[in-house]
Amino acid sequence: MDFILLIIIVILAFIFDFINGFHDAANSIATVVSTKVLTPLQAVVWAALFNFAAYAIFELHIVDTIAKVVDTGAINLQVILAGIIAAIIWNLITWYLGIPSSSSHTLVGGFAGAAIAYAGWGVVHSDKIIKIASFIFLAPLIGMFLSYFLSVALLWIFKSFNPYRLKRWFKIGQLFSSALFSLGHGGNDAQKVMGIISATLLVYFKTVDPALIPHWAQITFVDGKIHAIPLWIVYGCYSAISAGTLIGGWRIVRTMGSKITKLSPFEGVAAESAGAMLLFGTEAFGIPVSTTHTITGAIMGVGLTKRVSAVRWGVTVNLLYAWILTIPVSMVLAALIFWALKLLNV
Numbered sequence: 001m002d003f004i005l006l007i008i009i010v011i012l013a014f015i016f017d018f019i020n021g022f023h024d025a026a027n028s029i030a031t032v033v034s035t036k037v038l039t040p041l042q043a044v045v046w047a048a049l050f051n052f053a054a055y056a057i058f059e060l061h062i063v064d065t066i067a068k069v070v071d072t073g074a075i076n077l078q079v080i081l082a083g084i085i086a087a088i089i090w091n092l093i094t095w096y097l098g099i100p101s102s103s104s105h106t107l108v109g110g111f112a113g114a115a116i117a118y119a120g121w122g123v124v125h126s127d128k129i130i131k132i133a134s135f136i137f138l139a140p141l142i143g144m145f146l147s148y149f150l151s152v153a154l155l156w157i158f159k160s161f162n163p164y165r166l167k168r169w170f171k172i173g174q175l176f177s178s179a180l181f182s183l184g185h186g187g188n189d190a191q192k193v194m195g196i197i198s199a200t201l202l203v204y205f206k207t208v209d210p211a212l213i214p215h216w217a218q219i220t221f222v223d224g225k226i227h228a229i230p231l232w233i234v235y236g237c238y239s240a241i242s243a244g245t246l247i248g249g250w251r252i253v254r255t256m257g258s259k260i261t262k263l264s265p266f267e268g269v270a271a272e273s274a275g276a277m278l279l280f281g282t283e284a285f286g287i288p289v290s291t292t293h294t295i296t297g298a299i300m301g302v303g304l305t306k307r308v309s310a311v312r313w314g315v316t317v318n319l320l321y322a323w324i325l326t327i328p329v330s331m332v333l334a335a336l337i338f339w340a341l342k343l344l345n346v
Contacts, residue, residue, distance in 0.1 A: 002077055002204060003204075005077040005078070005081060005346075006077060006200060006201075006204050008081065009077060009080050009081050009084060009197075009200050010197055010200065012081070012084045012085065012088065013084055013193050013196050013197050013200075013237075014193075014236055014237070014240045015088065015240075016084055016087055016088050016091070016103075016107070016193060017189075017190060017193040017236075017237050017240035017241045017244065018240045018241070018243055018244040018247075019088060019091050019092065019095070019103075019244060020091065020103040020189050020193070020241055020244060021048075021051070021240065021241040021242065021243060021244020021245040021246075021247065022095070022244040022245065022247040023091050023094070023095045023103055023244070029043035029044055029046075029047050029178065030295070031174070031178065031267075031268035031271055031272055031295075031299070032046075032174055032175075032178040032268060032272075034268075035171070035174060035264060035265045035267075035268045037171045037174045037175065037178075037265055037268065038175075038178075043178070044245055044246050044247075045246065046175070046178065046179065046182070047178065047182040047185070047245050048182075048242040048243070048245040048246045049182075049242075050179045050180075050182035050183045050186060051182055051183075051185060051186035051190070051238065051241050051242045051245050052186065052238045052239065052241075052242040053183060053186070054182075054183045054184075054185075054186030054187035054190065054238065055186070055190075055234055055235070055238045057183060057187060058187035058191065058283055060191065060194070060226050060227065060228070060229065061191075061225075061283060061284065061285065061286030062187075062188060062191040062192060062195065062283060062286055062287075062288045063191045063192075063194045063195040063198055063226050063229065064195070064225045064226040064286060065128060065132075065195065065286045065287070065288055066107070066108070066111075066191070066192050066194075066195025066196060066198075066199070066288060067195040067196075067198045067199040067202065067226060068125060068128060068199075069108055069111055069112060069124065069125060069128050069129065069132075069195075069199075070111060070112060070115040070123050070124050070125065070199075071123050071124075071125065072199050072202040072203050072206065073206055074115075074119050074123045075115050075118055075119060075123060075203060076118065076203065077200065077203055077204065078114075078118070078338060078341050078342070078346060079111075079114040079115050079117075079118045079203075079338060080111065080114070080196065080199065080200050080203065081114075081341065081346075082110070082113075082114035082117075082334050082335075082337040082338035082341055083107070083110035083111040083112075083113065083114040083115070083196075083334045084107075084110065084111075084196065085110075085334075085337050086106075086109075086110035086113065086114070086330050086333040086334035086337050087103070087106045087107045087109075087110040087111075087330060087334075089333060090106045090110070090326065090329060090330050090333060091103055091106055094322065094326075099322045101292065101322045101323060101326050102136070102290030102292050102293060102323060102326055103189060103192075103290075103292075104132070104188070104189065104192055104288050104289065104290045104291075105132065105133070105136065105290060105323070105326045105327045105330070106326055106327075106330045107192055107193070107196065107330075108129070108132050108192075108288070108327065108330075109326060109327035109328065109329070109330030109331045109334070110330045110331070110333065110334040111196065111199075111334070112124050112129060112327075112331055112334075113330060113331025113332060113333070113334035113335045113338075114334040114335060114337070114338040116331070116335065117334070117335035117338045117339060118338060131287060132287070132288055133327060135282070135287060135289045135290070135293070136290070136293065136323050136324065136326075136327075138289075139278065139282075139289045139290055139293040139294045139297060140293045140294070140296055140297030140300070141297060142278055142297065143274055143275055143278050143293070143294045143295065143296070143297030143298040143300075143301065144297040144298065144300045144301035144304070145301065146274035146277055146278060146298065146301065147270050147271050147273075147274035147275070147297070147298040147299070147300075147301030147302050148301035148302070148304050148305060150270045150273060150274050150301075151266075151267065151270040151301065151302050151305040152305060154266065154269075154270060155305070166266070167264070167265055167266070170264075170265035170266045170268070170269050171265045173265070173269045174265050174268045174269050174272065177268065177269045177272035177273045177276065178268075178272050180272065180273065180276035180280075181272040181273075181275050181276045181279070181291075181295065182245075183276070184275070184276050184278075184279025184280055184283070184291065185279070185291045186238060186241060186242070187279070187283055188279050188282075188283055188288065188289065188291055189241060189291060190237040190238050190240075190241045191237075191283075191288070192288055193237045193240075193241075194229060194233050194234065194237050197229075197233050197237070198219055198226060198229050198233065201217045201219060202219065204217075205217060215230075216230050216232065217230065218230065267302040267303075267305075270298075270301075270302045271295065271298040271299050271301070271302045272295070272298070274298040274301065275291070275294045275295045275298040278294050278298075279291065279294060290323070292323075293323060
């Protein structure tokens with residue numbers, strides 16, 4: 001029965017990663033579509049390519065963080081199953097409503113909520129939860145300040161250039177900035193699902209002598225941190241998120257690409273570059289941030305360079321409500337699903 005649960009969890013994890021791809025595709029392509037640098041189809045293909053290319057660039061810092069959100073020695077597979085089901089449900093609800101919520105926080109909230117329902121608060125590593133939750137506010141703020149100052153710097157550098165020629169240059173530049181952000185998206189979001197699958201293997205084989213664990217399930221630790229995981233997990237997660245990105249998420253593209261503020265190619269370059277800088281930086285420190293929050297803050301930052309009223313603050317306030325609710329709602333939903341699974345003797 002446990003092996004069947006293991007297979008089901010892995011399949012659902014890949015499904016979540018696929019949903020994450022089309023749910024968060026807007027993060028990578030909203031600016032490049034809204035500025036008409038690429039068509040929607042061209043943009044999702046471009047983003048999917050760099051989502052997958054991320055596997056060759058990033059180390060497994062975020063995998064290690066996610067896998068250790070809860071004490072894997074004190075939970076069972078039903079906990080992870082409940083968490084991943086809750087994350088899928090919340091992602092589909094917010095995608096349908098066109099709300100760019102965080103897939104990262106959905107996954108973490110579901111994982112933690114089910115674990116608490118099973119073994120109590122002590123099973124959760126609260127320091128990791130607090131660090132992840134703090135970036136609900138820090139990621140958009142840092143993204144906003146980075147994009148604002150980057151925009152101001154670029155305006156000063158190119159103040160004497162021909163505006164028409166600059167627009168053409170920034171359209172080309174946006175291809176590179178959107179590629180960088182897509183790399184950050186792939187490295188950040190796909191690694192979270194790798195962390196969940198890694199945690200699943202650790203739970204499944206926790207009573208097995210490490211020397212007897214099959215090659216396809218071996219996880220290597222260096223200095224207490226995850227250093228290597230089976231390649232099928234890596235390729236599977238990057239493939240799933242890339243495939244999801246190819247499907248696209250047009251409801252959320254409209255919110256991100258036009259409702260917050262109108263964008264030019266120059267502003268698209270500034271927003272995507274600032275977002276990519278933040279994603280690359282947080283990944284280096286193993287902090288799983290929301291690409292949604294990151295690019296939303298960056299878009300707000302470029303809007304501020306025009307005037308404060310250029311940002312539609314009502315839209316951003318509504319997004320903030322969804323962001324704050326994501327972790328607690330996912331936790332409660334996962335706990336309810338865990339109890340339902342328990343009643344059904346799954």
